[in-house]
Amino acid sequence: MTPVRDNYYSENWYEATEKFRNNAEEFGDCLQWCVSDKTKYDIPYALIGNGPHKVVINSGVHGIEGYFGSAAQNMFLTEFVPFFDKNIRDNYTIVLVHVINGWGMQNRMREVRDFAHNGALVDLNRNFGVDFTQPDKLPQNPKYDIAHDLLLSTPDEHKKMLEIKKFRAKHLHDGVWAAISNGQYKYPYGLFYGGCTPMAENKMTLDIYDKIMTPDTKSLTSVGLHTGLGRFWRKAGRVTGQMLVSHPSNHENTKFFHKITPSVSPVVPDENAVNGPTILGDLVDCLENRYINRNIPIRTADFEIGTGEFPKMSPIFKRMDMGDARYDLLHYNRINLITWEHLTESWYPSDSGWRQDALNKAESLFNTLLHAMQTGKIK
Numbered sequence: 001m002t003p004v005r006d007n008y009y010s011e012n013w014y015e016a017t018e019k020f021r022n023n024a025e026e027f028g029d030c031l032q033w034c035v036s037d038k039t040k041y042d043i044p045y046a047l048i049g050n051g052p053h054k055v056v057i058n059s060g061v062h063g064i065e066g067y068f069g070s071a072a073q074n075m076f077l078t079e080f081v082p083f084f085d086k087n088i089r090d091n092y093t094i095v096l097v098h099v100i101n102g103w104g105m106q107n108r109m110r111e112v113r114d115f116a117h118n119g120a121l122v123d124l125n126r127n128f129g130v131d132f133t134q135p136d137k138l139p140q141n142p143k144y145d146i147a148h149d150l151l152l153s154t155p156d157e158h159k160k161m162l163e164i165k166k167f168r169a170k171h172l173h174d175g176v177w178a179a180i181s182n183g184q185y186k187y188p189y190g191l192f193y194g195g196c197t198p199m200a201e202n203k204m205t206l207d208i209y210d211k212i213m214t215p216d217t218k219s220l221t222s223v224g225l226h227t228g229l230g231r232f233w234r235k236a237g238r239v240t241g242q243m244l245v246s247h248p249s250n251h252e253n254t255k256f257f258h259k260i261t262p263s264v265s266p267v268v269p270d271e272n273a274v275n276g277p278t279i280l281g282d283l284v285d286c287l288e289n290r291y292i293n294r295n296i297p298i299r300t301a302d303f304e305i306g307t308g309e310f311p312k313m314s315p316i317f318k319r320m321d322m323g324d325a326r327y328d329l330l331h332y333n334r335i336n337l338i339t340w341e342h343l344t345e346s347w348y349p350s351d352s353g354w355r356q357d358a359l360n361k362a363e364s365l366f367n368t369l370l371h372a373m374q375t376g377k378i379k
């Protein structure tokens, strides 16, 4: 029988952080804090073991996705860490970085608002490792421009949805549809906006990784926990887990994750990322570049929980809901309650079955990671 794990989930950032702290402190002095003067949402992280191979599991780089990520990390502390043996503790340091975007989690938003720059909505996972010193040399995404006006047009549940659906059909094979989520630095209220300056949360995250990456480090394996659904539909929704690797199939990191990831959760390579990353400013590619001169294995990926049941409609609704939220903020300075509800359900469904299944996916991921450590596959 599947255990009931409702108690791993929290109602807000404060409760989640308190739970994480209590669970981590069960294992002695393993908790550290990255404290910021720019945001009140400090980032706690727990270090288990003291080996040279570093295995990091981070959560909540997209705020609202931190509800699942935090629950999964609490499950890890409660159900996995007590069974770590000396072999694991001597060879590995397992690090749990708890909720990178605390503001977003507390406010049930995926992004963080940059109040120093007109309240722009910044996707922190498009803000890592970007050189903001020369604004006219920021990465360009001209294909996003083609979709921007439609995405931010007047909300209309039926008409706008049909128009976005038509747009998708027209631009599915010319790269425009896919480019929407790749990141852009032109429209502060556009979708997947990477910001105009390094955000406090990004600096904090990289500080934590720099501390983890002590000179004796022999490898880094880092997995981010994400959810990304697009309106979960109770009747047809099915929870999926995918390991998203930002490299083509033949890349050694893709092969590595293929080897260690549970068979129930497919590894999804990015065949377009031949000459560099497709997604701009994301954490995984930033980490791989940041430590490239160490000449040690640096493998990064995102574990994404989805529904899988509407490969077509989910991304349409998701983009529409994000566009509607921005329309509301631009015109009324607040998000319409219906749009808010849609956004929340898209990234953190209230369905208890989804919440349980999502943790089951995380459990199989953790089991595999643990097994890979026990058998020395992560080296």
Ligand SMILES: [Zn+2]
Pocket (backbone or CB within 6 Å): 061, 062, 065, 226, 227, 228
């Ligand atoms: Zn995410």
